[in-house]
Amino acid sequence: xxxKGLPITNRVREFRERHGQMSQAALGDxxxxxxxxxxxxxxxxxxxxxxSAFRIARLFGVGVEDVFGxxxxxx
Amino acid sequence: xxFREKSAWVMGAIMLIAGLNYLVxxxxxxxxxxxxxxxxxxxxxxxxxVVIASIIAQTVLAVRSPKEAEAPADERERPLxxxxxxxxxxxxxxxxxxxxxxxxxxxxxxxxxxxxxxxLILAQIAEYAFRITLLRRSL
Numbered sequence: 001x002x003x004k005g006l007p008i009t010n011r012v013r014e015f016r017e018r019h020g021q022m023s024q025a026a027l028g029d030x031x032x033x034x035x036x037x038x039x040x041x042x043x044x045x046x047x048x049x050x051x052s053a054f055r056i057a058r059l060f061g062v063g064v065e066d067v068f069g070x071x072x073x074x075x
Numbered sequence: 076x077x078f079r080e081k082s083a084w085v086m087g088a089i090m091l092i093a094g095l096n097y098l099v100x101x102x103x104x105x106x107x108x109x110x111x112x113x114x115x116x117x118x119x120x121x122x123x124x125v126v127i128a129s130i131i132a133q134t135v136l137a138v139r140s141p142k143e144a145e146a147p148a149d150e151r152e153r154p155l156x157x158x159x160x161x162x163x164x165x166x167x168x169x170x171x172x173x174x175x176x177x178x179x180x181x182x183x184x185x186x187x188x189x190x191x192x193x194x195l196i197l198a199q200i201a202e203y204a205f206r207i208t209l210l211r212r213s214l
Contacts, residue, residue, distance in 0.1 A: 033149040036077045040151060040213055049150050 007074040008047040011067055012038070015060040031055040078136065078143035079152055080210045085132045087203030089125060094196040097121045101189050118192055155209040163202030170194025 016022045024038040031052050040046035048056070057064045100117050137144035148156055174190035177183075 033151065034077055034143075034146070036210075037149050037151040045213055046151050052150060 005074065006044055006047050007071050009044065009069040009071045010041060011069075012056060013042045015056075015062070015067060016042075019060055027056070027059070030059055077152075077210065078140050078146075079148060079156070080207055081140075082133070082136055083203045083206045083210070085136065086129060087200055087207070089128045089132060090196060090200050090203065093121055093125045093128065094193075094200060096124075097196065098193070118188075121192075151213060152210065155213065156206060159202050159205035159209055162205045163198045166201040167194055167198035170197055 012027075016024070016027055024042070025035040028035045028038045032055070033048075033052060037046065037048075041048050053064050053068055057067045060067065097117060104117070133144075171191055171194050174187055174194060177190060178187040
């Protein structure tokens with residue numbers, strides 16, 4: 001998903017849906033943030049902390065760079 | 076709507092209603108008795124009403140969403156809540172400085188009291204408004 005004004009892109013929604021249609025609330029609970037924060041991350045309006053990025057990646061069993069990317073155009 | 080935003084709406088509404096009520100009472104007392112009206116009774120009543128209303132409102136919110144109520148602000152919410160607090164501090168500072176300047180020229184201690192009290196109320200309302208705006212803007 002492309003970021004809206006932020007240089008960090010992410011595929012959180014894609015991985016969440018692939019992960020048994022995990023809900024945003026369940027993902028939030030698993031990494032220690034609110035459902036609203038998961039929504040903000042997915043919409044590219046908030047870049048998560050490094051710790052949360054690692055928690056998300058580890059939850060989906062992939063590397064951080066598989067979930068998060070850098071959009072040079074927005075940098 | 077997140078628990079923190081709901082809480083800010085409710086607390087902002089309580090503070091706004093109680094603040095307007097305080098303002099009406101102060102204006103009424105000043106027109107009846109002049110600015111020499113003793114402010115202690117009004118401010119104590121205001122404080123007690125706000126504290127009781129806040130406890131009731133927070134209890135109702137917590138009972139409706141116990142899990143969210145227990146959770147601390149997360150990494151996205153914390154800086155927004157802090158920023159709202161900083162901006163409300165600016166509102167309070169402007170209010171207090173204005174009150175002091177007014178006192179400097181008019182030497183009315185009772186009015187100074189009410190102006191500082193009003194600044195505190197306004198700053199609190201502003202904090203809830205900033206909090207709601209910032210939380211909504213980042214969604």
